[in-house]
Amino acid sequence: YERSLISLGKAEQKLAQAEKLAALGQLIVGVSDDLGTKAGDVLLAAKELSHAIEEVALSGRETLDPKDPRTLELNRTVESMRCMLVFLEKGAHAIQRMNQALSHYAGGEDESVSDLGLAEICEDIRLIVHGRIRQHKFEQNIPSDLRLVAKRSEVERVLGNLLTNASDAISDSPAELQADEELGVIRLSAKEVVREAREWVVIEVEDTGGGIPD
Numbered sequence: 001y002e003r004s005l006i007s008l009g010k011a012e013q014k015l016a017q018a019e020k021l022a023a024l025g026q027l028i029v030g031v032s033d034d035l036g037t038k039a040g041d042v043l044l045a046a047k048e049l050s051h052a053i054e055e056v057a058l059s060g061r062e063t064l065d066p067k068d069p070r071t072l073e074l075n076r077t078v079e080s081m082r083c084m085l086v087f088l089e090k091g092a093h094a095i096q097r098m099n100q101a102l103s104h105y106a107g108g109e110d111e112s113v114s115d116l117g118l119a120e121i122c123e124d125i126r127l128i129v130h131g132r133i134r135q136h137k138f139e140q141n142i143p144s145d146l147r148l149v150a151k152r153s154e155v156e157r158v159l160g161n162l163l164t165n166a167s168d169a170i171s172d173s174p175a176e177l178q179a180d181e182e183l184g185v186i187r188l189s190a191k192e193v194v195r196e197a198r199e200w201v202v203i204e205v206e207d208t209g210g211g212i213p214d
Contacts, residue, residue, distance in 0.1 A: 035099045042092040046085055053081050090127050097152060116155065118146045118190055118201065125159045126188075133167045133186055136207075141189040148201040162205040163188070169209030184208060 060074040119142040126138065148155075166186045187206040192199060 035095060039092045039095040039099065042095075043089065046089050046092065049081075050085055053078060053085065087127050087130070090124050094124050094128050094156065097156070113149050113151050115147055115149055116152055117144075118142055118148055118155075118203075119144050121152065121155055122159060122188060122190075125156055125163065129160055129163050129167075132164050136167060136170055136184040136186050139185065139187045141187070143190070143192075146190055146192060146201065159188075159203070159205075162203075166205050166207035166209070169207050172209065 057074070057078045060071065060078075064071045064074065122140060122142050126133075126140065163186065170184055170186070185208045188204075189206075190201060190203045193202050194200070
């Protein structure tokens with residue numbers, strides 16, 4: 001009888017947990033749909049903004065003398081806007097990919113693995129976490145032809161966490177280390193290695209923080 005009560009109690013706990021997970025899954029799906037819509041809106045706005053930028057650039061070339069100082073200033077402004085636009089588009093595409101992975105998870109589906117270009121992913125993540133690491137010098141050494149087979153969202157999450165952790169490690173360094181000229185550097189590198197007759201990709205994130213105190 002006592003064992004039956006224990007089993008019944010465990011079953012009720014599992015049922016309650018399952019109901020909570022189901023409710024969480026429904027919430028995630030709702031949020032995911034909204035995020036997907038907003039990311040799509042951002043990309044549409046970015047496309048319109050791109051057209052406007054190019055129209056401004058063309059108008060400037062047609063109306064201003066190339067030797068006019070305002071031409072140089074206009075070119076600098078247009079180039080800066082193009083860079084910001086790239087940042088905006090990459091961020092929106094990354095949100096869409098993460099949103100898709102979130103939807104798969106909530107629906108009980110498994111995101112499929114694919115052949116990925118690591119340099120492109122690292123650049124996307126660097127832009128996404130730019131606000132967290134911009135106060136530090138960033139060095140990246142990723143071969144342009146280095147590829148791996150994995151789930152993109154998982155690689156992005158790991159890289160994002162590693163970079164933000166590196167930034168936090170530097171920011172949390174003791175005051176006596178702040179004068180170190182090497183402090184404030186984050187290095188991201190990757191290489192292909194062969195171990196036990198299998199090919200692997202090794203990704204390393206280094207920082208010049210003070211480390212964990214003894």
